Amino acid sequence: MKTLVYAFGRMNPPTAGHGKLVQKVKQLAQRERADHLIVVSHSQDKHKNPLTPQKKVAHLKKMFPQTKFKASDRVNPNFIKQLGLLTGKYDKVIMVAGSDRVQEFQRILDRYNGKDFKFDEIDVISAGQRDPDAEGVTGISASKMRLFAKNNDFNSFKRGLPMGYSGSQQLFKDVKSGMQLKEDKHHTFSQFLRG
Numbered sequence: 001m002k003t004l005v006y007a008f009g010r011m012n013p014p015t016a017g018h019g020k021l022v023q024k025v026k027q028l029a030q031r032e033r034a035d036h037l038i039v040v041s042h043s044q045d046k047h048k049n050p051l052t053p054q055k056k057v058a059h060l061k062k063m064f065p066q067t068k069f070k071a072s073d074r075v076n077p078n079f080i081k082q083l084g085l086l087t088g089k090y091d092k093v094i095m096v097a098g099s100d101r102v103q104e105f106q107r108i109l110d111r112y113n114g115k116d117f118k119f120d121e122i123d124v125i126s127a128g129q130r131d132p133d134a135e136g137v138t139g140i141s142a143s144k145m146r147l148f149a150k151n152n153d154f155n156s157f158k159r160g161l162p163m164g165y166s167g168s169q170q171l172f173k174d175v176k177s178g179m180q181l182k183e184d185k186h187h188t189f190s191q192f193l194r195g
Contacts, residue, residue, distance in 0.1 A: 001120070003034035003092040007127075008072075008079035010041045010142065012049045012176050014060050016162045017140045022064045024049065025096050030134025039082045042072045048078065050146065052145040059174070080108070083117040084128075092121040097144050098127040103185075149175040 005028045011018050022038065029036035040060065042053040051059070053071035060069045076082055083093065097105050106124040113122050140160040148157040149172060157175075158168045165171075 001091040002089070002091040003094065004012075004086060005029040005032060005034050005036045005096060006083070006086075007038045007096045008041070008082060009038070010043065010049060010072065011060065012041075012043075012051050012056060012142055013145050013171060014056065014063055015140045015142055015145055015160050019064065019162050021096060021098075022067055024125070024127045026067065028094055029193075034092075035090075037068050037070065037086075039079065040069060040071050042074065044178070046178060046180050048143075048146070050149075050175050052178070055174050055178075059167055059171050063162050063165050076186065079105075079125050080112050080116050082120075083109075083112075087117045087119070090119060093119050093123075095122070095124045096127050097124055099129050102126050109173070119123045146175065146179065149179060150181060152176075152181075 007021055007025050009018070009021070025036050025038060028034070038060075038145050040053065040056055041049070043049040044052055053073075057069050057071050057186065061067070072078065072082055076085055079095075086093070093109075095105060102124045109122050109124065113119060145157055145160050148154075148160065154169075154172050157172050158165075161168050161171070
């Protein structure tokens, strides 16, 4: 039986919290001797989806090397359509989702299995709990990261990324650009001086 461990999300922008999802997908794939794939939505707008799909995937691949990412597209925009593309390639799919979405996704997948896609077995597993009020990685969200970009708070933005991510400055610029915010030259220069 060929198995795929799968996740779908906006990840706009990617955060250290998304690292928990990536880690869970890869751990399950290794345990199940399965392939893995994380699909990110292609949606783009200046409010909730500032990154282009191409920039988002590029940052994710740099943040989480040896992880298979791809973006959805207009023809196959959601996780159901994306699973349809995988029909015939896998017998079993394990979808990893946030703890608050597990039951909802399982219900949807059960409803569409045999209609929009076909797998012998399809299960949804929790990536773990997220407390939006928690400090650090546990409480970080893409919404908070966009707010840090809007407030030109690079230091808080950087703390919301995986430790040591070398593309943090570029991601900050990309998010601000996608939100159509002006770059603060003084902030950029002072960050440059601090290293």
